[in-house]
Amino acid sequence: xxxxxxxxxxxxxxxxxxxxxxxxxxxxxxxxxxxxxxxxxxxxxxxxxxxxxxxxxxxxxxxxxxxxxxxxxxxxxxxxxxxxxxxxxxxxxxxxxxxxxxxxxxxxxxxxxxxxxxxxxxxxxxxxxxxxxxxxxxxxxxxxxxxxxxxxxxxxxxxxxxxxxxxxxxxxxxxxxxxxxxxxxxxxxxxxxxxxxxxxxxxxxxxxxxxxxxxxxxxxxxxxxxxxxxxxxxxxxxxxxxxxxxxxxxxxxxxxxxxxxxxxxxxxxxxxxxxxxxxxxxxxxxxxxxxxxxxxxxxxxxxxxxxxxxxxxxxxxxxxxxxxxxxxxxxxxxxxxxxxxxxxxxxxxxxxxxx
Amino acid sequence: xxxxxxxxxxxxxxxxxxxxxxxxxxxxxxxxxxxxxxxxxxxxxxxxxxxxxxxxxxxxxxxxxxxxxxxxxxxxxxxxxxxxxxxxxxxxxxxxxxxxxxxxxxxxxxxxxxxxxxxxxxxxxxxxxxxxxxxxxxxxxxxxxxxxxxxxxxxxxxxxxxxxxxxxxxxxxxxxxxxxxxxxxxxxxxxxxxxxxxxxxxxxxxxxxxxxxxxxxxxxxxxxxxxxxxxxxxxxxxxxxxxxxxxxxxxxxxxxxxxxxxxxxxxxxxxxxxxxxxxxxxxxx
Numbered sequence: 001x002x003x004x005x006x007x008x009x010x011x012x013x014x015x016x017x018x019x020x021x022x023x024x025x026x027x028x029x030x031x032x033x034x035x036x037x038x039x040x041x042x043x044x045x046x047x048x049x050x051x052x053x054x055x056x057x058x059x060x061x062x063x064x065x066x067x068x069x070x071x072x073x074x075x076x077x078x079x080x081x082x083x084x085x086x087x088x089x090x091x092x093x094x095x096x097x098x099x100x101x102x103x104x105x106x107x108x109x110x111x112x113x114x115x116x117x118x119x120x121x122x123x124x125x126x127x128x129x130x131x132x133x134x135x136x137x138x139x140x141x142x143x144x145x146x147x148x149x150x151x152x153x154x155x156x157x158x159x160x161x162x163x164x165x166x167x168x169x170x171x172x173x174x175x176x177x178x179x180x181x182x183x184x185x186x187x188x189x190x191x192x193x194x195x196x197x198x199x200x201x202x203x204x205x206x207x208x209x210x211x212x213x214x215x216x217x218x219x220x221x222x223x224x225x226x227x228x229x230x231x232x233x234x235x236x237x238x239x240x241x242x243x244x245x246x247x248x249x250x251x252x253x254x255x256x257x258x259x260x261x262x263x264x265x266x267x268x269x270x271x272x273x274x275x276x277x278x279x280x281x282x283x284x285x286x287x288x289x290x291x292x293x294x295x296x297x298x299x300x301x302x303x304x305x306x307x308x309x310x311x312x313x314x315x316x317x318x319x320x321x322x323x324x325x326x327x328x329x330x331x332x333x334x335x336x337x338x339x340x341x342x343x344x345x346x347x348x349x350x351x352x353x354x355x
Numbered sequence: 356x357x358x359x360x361x362x363x364x365x366x367x368x369x370x371x372x373x374x375x376x377x378x379x380x381x382x383x384x385x386x387x388x389x390x391x392x393x394x395x396x397x398x399x400x401x402x403x404x405x406x407x408x409x410x411x412x413x414x415x416x417x418x419x420x421x422x423x424x425x426x427x428x429x430x431x432x433x434x435x436x437x438x439x440x441x442x443x444x445x446x447x448x449x450x451x452x453x454x455x456x457x458x459x460x461x462x463x464x465x466x467x468x469x470x471x472x473x474x475x476x477x478x479x480x481x482x483x484x485x486x487x488x489x490x491x492x493x494x495x496x497x498x499x500x501x502x503x504x505x506x507x508x509x510x511x512x513x514x515x516x517x518x519x520x521x522x523x524x525x526x527x528x529x530x531x532x533x534x535x536x537x538x539x540x541x542x543x544x545x546x547x548x549x550x551x552x553x554x555x556x557x558x559x560x561x562x563x564x565x566x567x568x569x570x571x572x573x574x575x576x577x578x579x580x581x582x583x584x585x586x587x588x589x590x591x592x593x594x595x596x597x598x599x600x601x602x603x604x605x606x607x608x609x610x611x612x613x614x615x616x617x618x619x620x621x622x623x624x625x626x627x628x629x630x631x632x633x634x635x636x637x638x639x640x
Contacts, residue, residue: 222493224480235465242466242478
């Protein structure tokens with residue numbers, strides 16, 4: 001390993017390693033073509049692509065409209081993406097295991113209604129209502145996990161079913177009525193309060209979101225659980241043969257995702273200053289969009305939460321930037337759609353990388 | 356877990372002579388039925404210290420069921436398994452692994468997206484000492500990388516430039532190298548390899564064969580399941596021929612030719628007296 005056989009680019013085609021110091025010199029080829037090298041770099045660093053897109057977008061939009069780069073506007077972008085980012089964090093965990101969670105938004109919206117109802121109609125104190133809301137959201141995630149692991153159903157089907165169930169229960173319990181934040185204990189809309197950090201208006205919700213990303217970045221990268229999540233998504237059979245209890249990993253992932261959606265619900269109440277049963281139809285797909293734009297592969301085992309944060313920011317920056325540039329709202333979805341297609345195409349290309 | 360420990364696995368408990376060393380791993384009278392189909396019918400197998408025992412047999416001869424019983428992947432209906440003379444009961448692959456039997460499955464069981472070090476320690480990660488490890492569950496990546504490097508270079512897989520390289524960027528032979536290195540690093544008693552050269556080209560296949568010899572020479576006996584007769588005859592010390600769910604016989608590459616082995620395997624020739632007990636290891640390998 002110490003002997004580097006020629007620097008990158010210095011590849012002399014497929015020359016035999018002359019006096020091979022090792023008995024099994026599995027030799028290494030060096031690709032010299034620029035395209036292949038880009039492919040390799042993207043393969044090794046999947047967040048580089050999304051980061052480049054984000055930087056280019058920021059530069060382009062700030063040229064189109066100078067207001068874009070103002071602290072006030074950037075603070076607004078962050079506020080706009082916070083809920084989606086938290087949902088996308090949970091979604092990332094699920095997608096890393098080669099699953100998908102179509103019920104992310106449904107769990108978040110239903111949890112926000114439950115929190116609000118418990119605090120208003122049931123008259124529970126704020127902390128208790130919030131806590132029970134977390135518990136119920138987590139339980140919904142757990143239910144997804146149990147269906148996936150015990151009944152061995154595909155995650156797509158499971159969450160398609162629970163999506164419908166949660167939205168339906170949501171309508172029943174809320175009676176399709178919005179609950180105003182002013183009627184709730186202060187703790188519930190607290191996440192919408194802001195503090196000023198050097199010109200930025202940062203909401204507590206955004207701070208919670210960033211802390212959650214840091215926590216899950218650590219868990220995925222520095223703990224055995226994280227390695228097991230990746231291994232399970234990579235090749236579930238191989239992971240099982242390596243001694244990983246893959247069902248437990250999956251269950252933990254769906255449960256964590258549920259808990260994250262519940263935190264998203266709390267932040268959602270703060271953002272809207274209310275709990276509304278009619279928002280969030282688009283949150284399910286938006287969370288997937290952020291994950292995909294962040295370079296996490298829908299086929300599992302590749303990507304990470306840093307990419308997802310970037311992906312969520314890309315969505316936010318595009319929506320906001322296009323608006324400031326005077327592009328009609330109806331065309332925003334079009335632009336995001338193109339981005340998603342490009343991201344998936346690039347992911348497929350990267351996956352074809354050869355040794 | 357060091358090399359020194361492994362080489363003295365061999366002597367049997369009773370301190371008996373070199374004439375008949377105790378098998379490291381032995382199974383007697385194994386039976387496994389699936390409904391009306393009998394996969395293994397009263398099958399025996401014995402693996403002696405310091406040898407490569409190849410297991411060959413036609414499709415449906417019961418090789419894989421036999422091996423699965425030894426590696427804990429299936430529980431036999433009847434029969435006994437002994438590890439170093441003590442009877443063992445494996446309920447899962449993890450049981451066998453804890454007992455010191457490592458298996459490299461045909462499907463390789465590596466996670467392509469993880470790097471070499473992560474794969475070597477997959478399922479038995481090491482945590483940092485102190486609060487970082489116990490409270491924050493932080494992995495000791497530095498130590499695992501150093502260990503991984505050591506294991507890989509001990510087996511002469513040294514040209515891999517970066518232990519942090521994703522396994523999917525490796526060739527088939529290199530991946531097999533990682534899988535074999537993992538089994539050699541953690542197997543303290545026996546290594547079982549299921550078709551390790553099946554998907555490889557000639558050159559890489561030969562390298563993996565050398566790897567298997569190295570594992571044996573470091574003191575770990577190996578059970579090798581393979582369809583590739585030239586490979587079997589090249590590395591095996593003894594060859595266990597499985598036929599119709601039982602052990603037909605055991606031959607050595609010196610006592611029989613490849614054609615004879617195939618004839619016995621398919622039932623075209625009468626199986627000779629089995630070569631039980633280890634092969635005398637006088638000549639240089």
